[in-house]
Amino acid sequence: MSGPEVSTVDINGFPTRIWRKGSGAPLGFLAGFGGLPRWVPFLDRLAEHRTVIVPSLPGFPGGDRGHSVLDSHLDWVLAVRQTLLAAGLDGADLAGSSVGASFAAEMAAIWPTSVRRLVLSAPFGLFDEGDPPTDPWAQRADRVGGLMCADPERWAALKAMPEGAHSVEWPIEQTRATEAAARIFWPLGNMRLERRLPLVTAPTLILWGEQDRIMPPSYAGRIAARLAGPHEIRMIPGAGHLAELDRPDEVASAILSWTG
Numbered sequence: 001m002s003g004p005e006v007s008t009v010d011i012n013g014f015p016t017r018i019w020r021k022g023s024g025a026p027l028g029f030l031a032g033f034g035g036l037p038r039w040v041p042f043l044d045r046l047a048e049h050r051t052v053i054v055p056s057l058p059g060f061p062g063g064d065r066g067h068s069v070l071d072s073h074l075d076w077v078l079a080v081r082q083t084l085l086a087a088g089l090d091g092a093d094l095a096g097s098s099v100g101a102s103f104a105a106e107m108a109a110i111w112p113t114s115v116r117r118l119v120l121s122a123p124f125g126l127f128d129e130g131d132p133p134t135d136p137w138a139q140r141a142d143r144v145g146g147l148m149c150a151d152p153e154r155w156a157a158l159k160a161m162p163e164g165a166h167s168v169e170w171p172i173e174q175t176r177a178t179e180a181a182a183r184i185f186w187p188l189g190n191m192r193l194e195r196r197l198p199l200v201t202a203p204t205l206i207l208w209g210e211q212d213r214i215m216p217p218s219y220a221g222r223i224a225a226r227l228a229g230p231h232e233i234r235m236i237p238g239a240g241h242l243a244e245l246d247r248p249d250e251v252a253s254a255i256l257s258w259t260g
Contacts, residue, residue: 011066012058014069016058022046023050027053030104032097032121033242034060034159034177037061045252045256055084055089059179077107093116095259096120096121099181102125105120109196112199120204121251122208122243125185125189148214151246154245203231210237212241212243239251
């Protein structure tokens, strides 16, 4: 597995990493909880057929301390919009997972022409008091992997410090990603996303891991019922919240077939 081309753009005064690999029409991906400290097999599957472009979110791995100047949900939405424009993804297909899926939905709702086709994998941003999400910030560190993935080893592999990494900076970067997500969604993750879903006209694929222990799979139907455009729900067997880590081939295949 070879790595991607890496470039950097300035977002609100902070360097922000952009990964790019493959050929063909561009396909953007916004990562989920914890971000992407390393390139993963799922992205290689996408890059076999498309030019995959992966911008970092502020404060997540590759996003430096960009979260430190964002004080409201509007600040976050505008920062993500700037990042996608800088990455050359305006008008492209856009997929997102977890935290990233919430922002992908916001982009499609607020700037309808900015997203051609949309893929949402278990997005944050919804809350049902009768079936609430699990609070990932209230967990012991040794339980997080089992909540994020059906196979906790997938999470452990993502977060394991690679050879040659800075032994001090690596754990700080991982902690910063959790802090950045908390600045957006803590404590309940209720960003009233449901109110904006009726503005989404892009054809939308909703993906959900059948073993998601963070966002209840029942939320897939809540999202679908509010979308204005054509949509489809696909459940991913054997996958947890970050389905792209548990089942990279199945998730990549679903995204590629939907975005065509």
